[in-house]
Structures are given as structure tokens and as C-alpha cells.
Amino acid sequence: MSGPDGLPPAEFHARRDRAQAAMRQEGLAAMLLTTEADLRYFTGFLTRFWESPTRPWFLVLPAAGDPVAVIPSIGAHLMGRTWISDIRTWRSPNYTDDGIGLLAATLAELVPAGERIGTPSGQETQLRMPLDSWAALQARLPRHRFTGDAGILRRLRMVKSPAEVERIRAACAVAGRAFARVPEVVHRGLPLSEVFRRFQVLCLEEGADFVPYLAGAAAPGGYGDVISPADDRPLAAGDALMLDTGLIRQGYFCDFDRNFSVGPAAPEVRDAHARLIEATRAGFDAARPGATAADLYRAMDRVLTGGAGGGDAGRLGHGLGLQLTEPPSLIPADDTVLEPGMVLTLEPGIDLAPGRIMVHEENIVVGTQGAAWLSPPASPGIVELP
């Protein structure tokens, strides 16, 4: 018996147990979770409905026992298909009380007065509920203490289970097949906006469930940034084209890119691409248990700048999984120690000239002996399009 995301209850029992062990260490009587990724992590509640910002959704994980879902009634049927048995609903939107009374009663029932309720509050977290509701909740429970989660969610979610790694691997394989087919459908003269559409079609044909993220750019000898939407400019000979996708397969993301040259590549583009691949491989070689996120940054930066650092992106890679980007960050300040099961992007960038950059990205998983590729690693030679 598995829920809407297809993972078995044992997967969620293990996540619950790891969380509760950490909560005991940190002295948390419960955790209150509000985001798509955190709720799905403990329940398997898979839906695109989070695209609607209207309704808040809550999950309470007590220090002992199973999580309790406190959710809008529109989600009752789907949550009923997960392993969660205690599902409390209200009809949302409700302008008088949009779930806060029900949530406060649930917390009061599960958490003794005076105890601590933890909510993710550090770097990369968000509270997905209105600020007014957050204030109202705390006012309703004056004898409880609302605190951060001591980084528990960050630490838990950074290390993927074998089932999670397999899903990310499957998403990467879909994108790898789609990238391999780009030369079939992309050529000089095609507007970038049409390149984006055709690439998304390739992703779907190869098995993506959704393509929430696609960025890219095309410009002579390097592009201006890596987050812009597509415009209607036709591809021209000499353009460096980059496509970076975060597609979803069974609820898990891949996140990697490919560079192409429209027609023969200029020498500096060819050289930059080869250097990016070299940097990626240096990051791959450094990715062993016991190394830190900062070590991977330094290994790649040595190839890119000789160790000078820099770059507007602010980092050379990151975690991924339920979300397109997750902790850790490959930056000098991140001393996260790598463990088997961590999934990372390696994402080196090069400044070719003012306003002209190139970025390459691959996805890897840390194993007991070293890293393994999840994305099919690109060759040093940049692919040339007709």
C-alpha cells in the first residue's frame, strides 16, 4: 500500500523516527510544518495544488506518535490516500478563522503547556501562512513556546533515502534523454521562446511529469545571466545556448543544464566549456564522505579562477530533491560534512567578459566511497547545433 507519491509507509515511518529522535535531542515537543516540501516529506501528499497560494496547510509532528494533518477540506480526499490517519479539516477560505482555531486546538491537545513547538526558521526556510494568522496562533497558545526547529528539517532532508536517490536519478535520466535530442529540434533561426517550448515537449515525451523550471539564454560568445525568461530573438550562428531545467518525475527534481554552440564554437567558448567540465570533474572527485561543501567549492574554484572566488551566482552548486534547490550550498562558508545519500548539483560558472558568462551543471550523489553521477556527465567538447 503506497500513497499518491508511490512511496511505501516504511519510508515515512523512517522519516518520522529520524525526526523524532532529533526532536528529543533538541527538546522539541512538536514541530509545526507549513510548506509543500516539508508536508510531503512526512506524508507523501503529492499535488500541484500548492501553486494556489490561497489556503494554508499544516502538519503537526509530535515528539511521539504519528503526524496530524490540519488541512483545508479540499485536500481531505487526497490526504486520505496517504499513510496519515489523523486528518482534521476545515472549509477554506474562511475569513473569520482560516484554520487557526483548529490548529491551536490540535497543538493544545498534543503539546503540554510550557513545551516548545518548533517551526523551520533559518536560512532557506519560509513560513507558508499569513503573518496575521501566525500572530493569532501564538496569541491562542500563550503558555506554549514557539521556536525554530534547530535546523532539524535541513539536516534530515539533506540526506536522501535510497528510494529518493532512485527518483532523482530517474528525473535526471529523463532530462538527459531530452538534452540528447535537442539537436533534433533546435537550429539556427529558431526563436529562443520556441526553443524553450520544444525542449519542454522533449522533457514530457521522455517521461517528465512536469517542467516547473526552465531557464536559459543564447548570445554570441556567452550569455548575460542564467535566470532570464526566453525572448523571441532567433538563434544566430556563434550563439552560446544554455538550457537549464528542473523537471519533476514522481515528485522529485533534477536540476542540470547543457550548453550548445549554434554553428561552430568560437575558441573562447570551446575553451570555457572544457574548463567548466574540468571544474565539474574536480568537484566530483572531491565529493567524498567527510569532505565539506566548502571543499567542493574550493576544488571547483581552483580550476575556474585559480582560487580567487567570486561570481554573481553566489555559489557553485547546492542540494536538490523535493525542491529545485535545497541545502547545502557550495560556498566557502558552508561547512556541512558530506554523507552518503546527499544529492548535489555541481554548477561552476566562468566570466568570459563583462556581461558574458557560461555555466555548466551536473547532479551527483555522495556514496560511501565517493560520488556517482546522477545526470549523464557532459563531454568537454561543446555540442554544435545546425
Next chain:
Amino acid sequence: MSGPDGLPPAEFHARRDRAQAAMRQEGLAAMLLTTEADLRYFTGFLTRFWESPTRPWFLVLPAAGDPVAVIPSIGAHLMGRTWISDIRTWRSPNYTDDGIGLLAATLAELVPAGERIGTPSGQETQLRMPLDSWAALQARLPRHRFTGDAGILRRLRMVKSPAEVERIRAACAVAGRAFARVPEVVHRGLPLSEVFRRFQVLCLEEGADFVPYLAGAAAPGGYGDVISPADDRPLAAGDALMLDTGLIRQGYFCDFDRNFSVGPAAPEVRDAHARLIEATRAGFDAARPGATAADLYRAMDRVLTGGAGGGDAGRLGHGLGLQLTEPPSLIPADDTVLEPGMVLTLEPGIDLAPGRIMVHEENIVVGTQGAAWLSPPASPGIVELP
């Protein structure tokens, strides 16, 4: 000269002016905005990069003068293509100070001590930054007062400009063409997951930039809910199939659905579909300036239940635009008075039996004399697939 979203500066000047007029009325010296939709509303900063939750982004709109962007350096190039000229950046992620120092300095410069800084805090809003950063920001500015935005963003964004209406109309037209082609590619025996993929391909072929939202279901004589992901069950004769999409064209959403019958429709499915269309038309007829959101609810509910109300969805329609769902809500408690330029979904649902529902949805815009369809309105007869 237009920015990455293609809208001219005059569009943003008008939005700024309307906001500042409201701020003066409410006594706000500045607004602090953190979400994708709110930032884009005032800047035209269009990117899928918000899919990455890692970095916070800030926009400060003072009571006079132009907005100031306080953003990660990875966004500097793209923000530089908008009409915003005052762009302040930091290299993010930064574990010591992820933009809070820069944001506090900006607010201190623009807002006199003792004055109020408003942030959206009511129903349907979220603060997109870590709670710890939010606390740190307030601690750095002890002489400023952080308050809600008095609903200003809600009121402003509910009324669309002609340019916004045209974009939503264009998105609706794309989805309309895609729905019309469903009988070409969907048939009995096709797994629902493959139906989802093929429908997304149709949307892209017809001009969608992205298809962030697709939900749906297929089951004999009505489905269980409207937010579930696809499973691999093949379509069977007698299934009622519903596909509900929020696709994006030039940064604006449509949000409507279509129902199909796999093979000949059972009489109760046919009747339910005709009733849903009748309810939609009742909502359409009621959508005139001066009517309230609650009036539209009642007009549809009268057809659906004779006025008894109910339904797990919690409402019978909502606003849309920059986001898949926006205020108002078509519920008895929403007394929002309709104005020309408001774009709404009409989304009646029927309970056929326990666990079997059908939902229909169209998109309309309120004009000076009454409503106009943005989606091509469906006929009472349900479309039958081979």
C-alpha cells in the same frame, strides 16, 4: 522600451501611483514586498527562478519616489532590464547576513524613524523570507513600526489593467485551443499520467510558456477530487475525465477546466455537466459592477443546490492573474464589490454521490456593462472521447 515581461514603463508607473495613493490614505511610509507576484507587479521582474526557495528577494516601495530592489546579485542582470533603476545587491546565500543588513540600511534611508512599514499579512499572503531574518530585520530597526499593508496589495491587484486582461485572455485562448485538441490525442486505454503529458504538450504547441498547474482525474461517473496527481490507470469506458490547467503566457495565468466522457456519457454525468454549465452561466450573468463576490456564489449555488451551499472546495470561484488563484473568493462571506477589470474564475461543483464529484470552470472579466468570457465557454453537452 519594455522589460523582461514586455510591459511598458507606463504600466508600472500607474501601479506605483495607485499604490502610493493608497499608502498615503493608510499612513504607510513604505511597503516591504517579498513574494514573486508582488515584486513582479511593481517591477516586471519575470523569471521562473522563484522555483528556487534558497534566496530572499526584497522590494521597498516608499510613499514617494520609485521602488528600490534589494536582491541577490544573481538577479542583478535581469532586474537591470526592468524599469527599476535603484538596484542594491548582495551575494546570496550568505550565512552571516543574507541581505538583512542591506535591507535594513535601505529602509533606514527611505523611511523616517517612527513611521510605518507595511507588509502584506492578511488572508492569502505569505512572507517569503526566513522567520529568523524577519526578526533580525525588526531588531535592527527598533524605531520603525512594522505593520500589515492594510490590504493594499489585495485591492490593487484584484483590478487588472487592460494590458493584464489581454494577457490573461491570451493565456485562456492557448488553453482553449489545447482543450479543443484533446479528442485528437486522448482515448480509452491511455493511462491518466500519459493524458497529463499529452495535454501539456498540446498547451506548449498552442503557445504556453509554462504549464505549472495541471490537475485532473478520471473515474466512472465522477471523480474523487480535483487536486490529485495523475496515476497510471488507463482510461476506461464510462469514465468522467476532468483536466484543469493553469498555464502561463507572458507571465499571466489562465485557470479553467474541461470535462470529457470516455465513450458515451451516463445520463447522470450528462445531466451534471449541463447543470454545471447552467450554474456557470448564472454566475456570468450575475457578474456586473456593483454585485459582490457573494452574489456570484449565490447565483451559482441556487442552480447547484437550490441555495443549500456546501462542497469541500470551499468556494465557487476566485480571482487570478499573476497567480493561479488570487482574491476575491466566491463565498458567502466575501463582500468584495465587483469592478471593471476584475478577472474571475467561475468554478461550480456538484456532488453526484459520496466520493463522486464533477467540477466545471471558466474565466471571465468584469466590464462596465457586465461580464465577458476570457475562456471559450463550454457547451452544455459533454464532449465524448473515443
